Amino acid sequence: MSALSVAPVTVKFPYRSRRGIILGLSLAQLLLVSAALALLLLTVLTTGLLGSLVLTPLWAAVVALVAIRRHGRSLIDWAPIVLRYAQRRRSGQTLWLARPVSRPRQDGLLHLPGTAASLSVVTPGDSVNGAAAVHDPHHQTLTAVARVTSRAFALLDPAVQNHHVNSWGRALAGIARSGHVATVQVLERTVPDSGDTLTRHWAQHGQPQTPVAGEIYAELVASAGPAAAPHETYLAIALDLRAAKRLIAQAGGGLPGAFTVMEQTTAAISQAARNAGLTVTGWLTSREIAAALRTAYDPKALGALQQWSESGRAEADPAAAGPVVQVEEYDRLGTDTARHVTYWIENWPRVEMGAGFLHGMMYTAGVRRSLSLIYAPQRLESALRDVQRKKAAIVADANERSRRGQVDSEEDSVEYADVKNRERQLIAGHADVALTGLVTVTAETDALLDSACAHIETAAVTAGVDLRRLVFQQPEAFALAALPLARTAL
Numbered sequence: 001m002s003a004l005s006v007a008p009v010t011v012k013f014p015y016r017s018r019r020g021i022i023l024g025l026s027l028a029q030l031l032l033v034s035a036a037l038a039l040l041l042l043t044v045l046t047t048g049l050l051g052s053l054v055l056t057p058l059w060a061a062v063v064a065l066v067a068i069r070r071h072g073r074s075l076i077d078w079a080p081i082v083l084r085y086a087q088r089r090r091s092g093q094t095l096w097l098a099r100p101v102s103r104p105r106q107d108g109l110l111h112l113p114g115t116a117a118s119l120s121v122v123t124p125g126d127s128v129n130g131a132a133a134v135h136d137p138h139h140q141t142l143t144a145v146a147r148v149t150s151r152a153f154a155l156l157d158p159a160v161q162n163h164h165v166n167s168w169g170r171a172l173a174g175i176a177r178s179g180h181v182a183t184v185q186v187l188e189r190t191v192p193d194s195g196d197t198l199t200r201h202w203a204q205h206g207q208p209q210t211p212v213a214g215e216i217y218a219e220l221v222a223s224a225g226p227a228a229a230p231h232e233t234y235l236a237i238a239l240d241l242r243a244a245k246r247l248i249a250q251a252g253g254g255l256p257g258a259f260t261v262m263e264q265t266t267a268a269i270s271q272a273a274r275n276a277g278l279t280v281t282g283w284l285t286s287r288e289i290a291a292a293l294r295t296a297y298d299p300k301a302l303g304a305l306q307q308w309s310e311s312g313r314a315e316a317d318p319a320a321a322g323p324v325v326q327v328e329e330y331d332r333l334g335t336d337t338a339r340h341v342t343y344w345i346e347n348w349p350r351v352e353m354g355a356g357f358l359h360g361m362m363y364t365a366g367v368r369r370s371l372s373l374i375y376a377p378q379r380l381e382s383a384l385r386d387v388q389r390k391k392a393a394i395v396a397d398a399n400e401r402s403r404r405g406q407v408d409s410e411e412d413s414v415e416y417a418d419v420k421n422r423e424r425q426l427i428a429g430h431a432d433v434a435l436t437g438l439v440t441v442t443a444e445t446d447a448l449l450d451s452a453c454a455h456i457e458t459a460a461v462t463a464g465v466d467l468r469r470l471v472f473q474q475p476e477a478f479a480l481a482a483l484p485l486a487r488t489a490l
Contacts, residue, residue, distance in 0.1 A: 008158040009165045009355045013348035014418035015411075018072075019393055028076045029066045036062040071468060072346065078472075085330065085472040094328040108286065110134070110293065112322040114475050116485065121286040121318045124259040132286035133262060134485055135255070140241040141182050142258050143486045144266050145284045145292065148186075148233045150277050154356050164277040165355045171272035175237075176377035176431035180244035181265065184377075185236040185486040188362060189370035192299050231362075234292065235280065236486035237262075237269055287315035289484075296482040297323035298336035299368070299442065326475065332449065333474040338442050339449045342470050342477035343456070345437030349464035361459045367441065367452045370482045374436040383432035387423045394419065436488070438481035439467065 020026045025033065036059065043052045052059075065076040088094050096113040108120040122142075123132040134143040153161065175181045208215070239262050241248065251257035270280045284292065291314035295302045305314035327334040332341045349357060362371060378386075394416045398408065426432060441456050443449035460467045470477040480487055 009162040010352040011165075011349070011355055011357070012352050013350060014422065015350060015415050016347055017390065017415055019390070019397070019415075025066070026074070026077055028079070029074055032062060032076050033066060071471070081472045088328065096323070096326040096328075098322060098324045108318055110290065110318055110321040112293065112479070112483075113326050114479060116479050116483070116487075119485070121289050121321075122255060123286050124256060130285040131283035132289060133259065134289060136238075136487070139182075139487070141238040141486075142241060142255075142262055143236055143238040144262055145289055145484045146235045146237075146266070146270070146280045147282055147284065147288075148235045148273065149279045149281055150233070153277075154359055156277075160277070161355060167272070167276035168278075171269065171276055172375055172377075172433050173431040174272060175269065175375075176433055178265070178377075179379070180240050180247065180261070181237060181377055182240035182243070183236075183238040183486040183488050184375040185234075185238075185484060186373045186375075187234040187236065187370060187482075187484045189232055189234075189296075189482070190368050191230060191232055191295060191302055192368070234484040235269075235273065235278075236484045237266060238486035239265060285315075286318055288313060290316040290318040290321035293321040293483055293485075296370070297326070298338065300337040328475050331469060331471045331474065332446075333478050338444060339446055340474070340478050340482070341441045341449060341453055342474055342481045343439045343441070343460075343467040344470050344477070345439065345460075345465050346468040347466035348435075348437070351464065353464055357463050358465075360462050361439070361456060361465075364455050364459045367455050369442065369452070369456060370440040372436075372438045372440075372481045374438070374480065374486070374488060376434040376436070376488055378432040378434055380426060380432070383426055384423070387419055387426065390419050391416070391423075437465070438477065440478055440481040442482075 020029065022030060039055075040052055040059070043055060047054075065079075066074055068075050070078060098111065106120065108122055110116070110119045110121060112119060118137055120135050120137075121132050122135050123130065131144065134145070135141075136143070153164070156164070172184070175184055239258065241258055244258070244261050247261045248254075248257040251260035266283060273280055291305050294316045295305065295314060301316075302314055305316055323335040325334075325336060332339055334340075358371070361369075394412055398412055401407075401409070422432075439456065439460075441449065441452045443452050457467055479485070
């Protein structure tokens, strides 16, 4: 069979359920309604119906909090998010500054703002290539980061595309079955090119003394480098230290044992990535991890970091991995030399789309952005329990509507079919992986940022995905989307 006769692989995502706990109510809505009903009953018993009428404004407020929805959430669901933001503003936590300290710094501490403040980068003493990992003492994870390259997917023939997509699916399935990988993150981002790499190549191989042509090429090198926007791809693997406790103990225990298990895991993942058409060019050292974090906060620092490095690859001191200043606003984030907006991919395509459906978003001209795909493997038992809960909720809601004489919901039929398909795949032995997609748009000014966001939102419509700006939670969202740390908690 020739390559031309092979149909390109297509993908379709299941319907994202908005079903609540009971009658479509979320936990916050259910608690508020229950409290209001209890208060109403108490009021009627103590003061009669007249007393309950006096509290009409309260009942109206409860109805408004439960029924009115903004950006996909009811007002009561927004309440804790908005209150936390208000608390941060009141306590001055929306402004973060890197302050010089006279006392000795903890070795390897990355000095990042927010919930990532406790992260540190560690390197085993016997590491041959200097590969390091990020240790999270609170979530008990050890994260290794690799730089990845690949051939242009859109230019491959359909047979090769199908092979790569299926191989990546098998790689994720293998990771999920291992039981000790907490999270896998694929981060693809555009960065401003300082022109340092191009300048080095010209200095080593160019011939500036050539009449006319030498002068023209020198001018092109000087002007074209900073105008380029190369793409970088990182693969981050977070090892769950609790789940891998037995393996770590067998390997000697402690961080040395954890690194042994991590090396075995990364070797297997590197091989699986090669089968999917990806090339792992190297697992990052501590200084390279710090540079990847630093340039996310301060894109203009890339040129200086490359110039200081003898290899030409950006390197930074882990103590300088974080921003100098971070300013949180309700719908965006300011750090050093850049402004950022982070979106959550709320809905993926629910119709058949080509496997490269994100190509338009990833290659939007003139837009600097980061795209993170975060995979959280689910255990078979917990995945099957989740399927049973969802099936029971759908059936219960359908029976309740039938009892009330309401018409059937086609939305329920579609969701039930997706849940049944997921159950069949689990029974057949497929692994279950929860996917979260995040997009961070970066620009130098607010005007440029708004323009870039408009371009990304338009490209998202063409790609068949629904973007939602994560208002009142931009710092946490940025840390998940733009930093290759394989974290999941907002």
